[in-house]
Every structure is written in C-alpha cells, then in structure tokens.
Amino acid sequence: MADIDVSDGGGHKKGPGVKKSKKKNARVDLTAMVDLGFLLITFFIFTTTLQQPMAMQLLLPKDTDRPEEQNKTKETGAFTILLGADDRVYYYEYMDPTAMQVTTFGKIRDLIIDKKRRTPKDDLVLILKPSDDATFKNTVDIVDEMTINDISRFAMVDITPEEYEIMKSKANLPVQE
Amino acid sequence: MPRFKASRKSTWVDMTAFVDVAFLILAFFMLATKFKPDEPVEINTPSSVSTQTVPEVDVLLVSIDKDGRVFFSIDNPEYRRAIIENLNSTRNLGLNESQIRNFLNAPSIGVPFSGLQSLLSLSVDQMSKYHQPGIPVNDSTGGELAFWVRDAIYMAAAKKQKLNLMIKGDNATKYPAFRGVLKAFKMQDQNKFLIVTSAEEPPVGSPLYEKRLTETRR
Numbered sequence: 420m421a422d423i424d425v426s427d428g429g430g431h432k433k434g435p436g437v438k439k440s441k442k443k444n445a446r447v448d449l450t451a452m453v454d455l456g457f458l459l460i461t462f463f464i465f466t467t468t469l470q471q472p473m474a475m476q477l478l479l480p481k482d483t484d485r486p487e488e489q490n491k492t493k494e495t496g497a498f499t500i501l502l503g504a505d506d507r508v509y510y511y512e513y514m515d516p517t518a519m520q521v522t523t524f525g526k527i528r529d530l531i532i533d534k535k536r537r538t539p540k541d542d543l544v545l546i547l548k549p550s551d552d553a554t555f556k557n558t559v560d561i562v563d564e565m566t567i568n569d570i571s572r573f574a575m576v577d578i579t580p581e582e583y584e585i586m587k588s589k590a591n592l593p594v595q596e
Numbered sequence: 597m598p599r600f601k602a603s604r605k606s607t608w609v610d611m612t613a614f615v616d617v618a619f620l621i622l623a624f625f626m627l628a629t630k631f632k633p634d635e636p637v638e639i640n641t642p643s644s645v646s647t648q649t650v651p652e653v654d655v656l657l658v659s660i661d662k663d664g665r666v667f668f669s670i671d672n673p674e675y676r677r678a679i680i681e682n683l684n685s686t687r688n689l690g691l692n693e694s695q696i697r698n699f700l701n702a703p704s705i706g707v708p709f710s711g712l713q714s715l716l717s718l719s720v721d722q723m724s725k726y727h728q729p730g731i732p733v734n735d736s737t738g739g740e741l742a743f744w745v746r747d748a749i750y751m752a753a754a755k756k757q758k759l760n761l762m763i764k765g766d767n768a769t770k771y772p773a774f775r776g777v778l779k780a781f782k783m784q785d786q787n788k789f790l791i792v793t794s795a796e797e798p799p800v801g802s803p804l805y806e807k808r809l810t811e812t813r814r
Contacts, residue, residue, distance in 0.1 A: 569803040
C-alpha cells in the first residue's frame with residue numbers, strides 16, 4: 420500500500436539477538452496546526468480594514484463682510500441647490516428662490532449637466548446650500564457631484580431664512596419627473 | 597458461508613496542502629492588514645469618487661458621530677503635550693501632571709473643558725467606555741473646538757509644520773454639527789480640509805468617468 424512497510428519481513432537480517440531499531444511513522448498530525456492557522460486567519464480578517472479611506476478635498480471661501488472681496492456671480496450662470504430633509508433636493512436658477520423646484524439625488528446630475536451645457540463655462544457657478552435638516556452624507560454627496568460633473572466653480576453657503584421657508588412649503592410636494 | 601469483511605479505510609487525511617493554503621492566506625492577511633484605529637465611537641463615512649489617499653502623519657482629525665457629538669484627536673504626541681499644557685494655563689483647567697500624561701495616551705477627546713478633568717482621571721481603558729458628550733461647537737464662535745484647533749495649529753506653526761485638517765462624519769450626522777465644525781476651523785482662517793470618505797467608482801457616463809477613461813488610455 421501507500422504506507423512504507425515497516426513490518427519485519429521475517430528472518431533476522433542482522434542475526435539473532437540483534438534488536439531492530441523501530442522505524443517511527445513519519446506522518447505528523449496536522450489538525451492542530453490547521454486549527455491554529457485558521458484561528459489566526461479569522462482574527463486578521465476581523466481586525467483588518469481592507470478598504471483604505473479616501474480623502475475628499477474641500478475648499479471653502481473665507482467669511483468676509485466686505486462686498487468688494489466677495490466673488491460676483493452672474494445671475495444667468497447661477498444654479499442653486501438646496502438640501503432638505505429626507506434626502507430631498509431643491510433647486511432654482513437665476514437667483515430666484517420663488518421658482519424653487521423639487522428633485523432627488525438621482526436626478527440632480529442630469530439637471531447639473533443640462534445647466535452646464537446651457538451656460539458659458541466662465542459664468543457657471545453652483546451654489547450649494549445644505550439646510551439644518553440635511554445630513555452629512557447629503558453634503559458630501561452633493562460636493563462629490565461637483566467632482567463627478569467636472570464643475571470647477573461652486574460655493575457652499577448657508578441657507579437664508581426665506582429660502583428655508585419656501586423649501587418647507589414645498590416639503591410635501593411630490594418629486595417632479 | 598462467506599464472511600463479509602468491511603474494508604476498513606484509514607481516516608487519515610493528508611493535510612499538508614490544507615496547511616499550505618491556510619498559512620498562505622494567513623500571510624496575506626498579516627501583510628495586508630492595518631489595524632482599525634482606536635475610536636470612541638463607530639462612524640460610517642459616506643463615499644466619494646475621490647482618489648486621494650488619507651495622509652497618515654501630522655493629522656488633526658475632528659470626528660462627528662451620528663448624534664452630532666464632536667471628537668478631537670491629533671496624532672503627534674509632541675503637539676498633544678504642548679496643546680494640553682497651553683490649554684491648561686489659558687483656560688484654567690486645573691489639570692495635574694498625571695492627568696496631562698493621561699491625555700497623551702488618550703485616543704480622542706470628546707468632552708467640554710469642564711469635563712476634561714474627570715475624563716483624564718480615568719485610565720485609558722475606562723476612557724473608551726466613558727460616555728463623552730462631545731466638544732461643544734457653535735455656529736457663531738466655533739465653540740470650544742475653536743480653542744483646540746487654534747492651539748493645534750499654533751503648535752504646528754511653531755515647528756514650521758502644516759497640519760492635515762481632516763473631518764470625519766457619519767452618514768446620518770445632521771448638517772448643523774458639520775457647520776459648527778467648519779466654523780471652528782474658519783475662525784482660525786483655515787479653509788482647506790480633507791473629508792474622510794470611503795472609495796467609490798464614478799458613475800458610468802459621467803464627465804469624470806470619461807476623463808478618467810481617457811487618462812488611463814493614454
């Protein structure tokens with residue numbers, strides 16, 4: 420068979436009275452070793468962080484009260500995105516909050532691309548206004564959307580009370596298709 | 597009558613290959629592993645398409661958990677000592693030497709100045725279990741976090757170093773807490789941040805996707 424035959428084939432090769440040195444079985448029980456190996460593997464799997472975190476750059480404008488230091492935006496190039504509760508997104512163009520409309524994160528990309536297409540490159544400015552009801556995820560997502568759509572000029576600004584009121588009044592409207 | 601003889605097969609299995617594979621995987625995990633940093637709260641970061649890796653040295657990290665509690669941590673022990681000593685004298689915290697030494701080992705701080713003394717009286721093990729209410733932040737002044745940030749930046753500047761300002765927030769963190777943290781940085785004229793996110797692929801067909809595609813083709 421596969422095992423090495425260690426049995427004495429009968430007959431004393433070394434002569435009578437000479438004790439044959441006993442051959443030990445060369446096989447080692449590896450079960451315990453495997454157990455230990457997999458235990459360590461599980462330990463490393465649980466403690467490891469395989470996915471490296473990534474850093475997203477965020478540059479904010481300086482707070483300034485002096486109007487000459489503030490960047491001027493052309494009205495036609497402005498596109499304001501407001502973030503509300505329950506992942507709802509509101510937007511309006513031309514600095515006119517009364518024309519505010521409701522949409523979702525899924526559709527905002529098409530709106531941004533559409534606006535980008537319609538506007539001369541140097542005029543386009545996106546204004547992001549997260550409200551108090553928005554989450555950190557919403558904020559990161561919308562800034563990320565700027566990177567995705569290759570928007571170079573955008574600003575994150577606080578929401579005004581008027582805008583917040585308008586947003587609230589539209590909070591129960593169904594999302595427009 | 598022929599006697600039925602069940603052939604007894606040996607139950608011995610050759611595990612050599614099994615061991616080989618197990619230790620190969622083990623070696624992989626040991627090399628690929630990076631231990632999760634010690635954090636007082638669990639934070640699930642949002643994802644972004646960014647490809648910039650998180651810097652590992654000279655990091656000032658402000659974490660915000662899902663309830664809006666703010667935590668401050670800084671990796672360099674030299675700065676930690678200078679910061680706590682400066683805060684101790686300017687804010688009259690009344691910390692003794694052992695509490696200051698305890699701060700050097702503390703993973704991150706999430707208590708107002710008034711609670712610092714009782715937090716730092718605990719051992720590091722107890723500290724991780726201690727419920728920290730978060731550093732107060734505030735829209736108009738930046739709250740107490742502004743003092744922490746100011747001292748950290750000042751200490752780094754004294755050593756001609758620039759800190760990497762990082763903000764780590766939870767998916768469910770409400771915006772006001774984040775705005776308060778931003779305000780605390782802005783109070784010190786810091787306008788450039790890194791937000792810790794998990795990686796994500798850009799959506800197919802988007803301008804960024806096209807851009808990266810042409811970059812890889814080149």
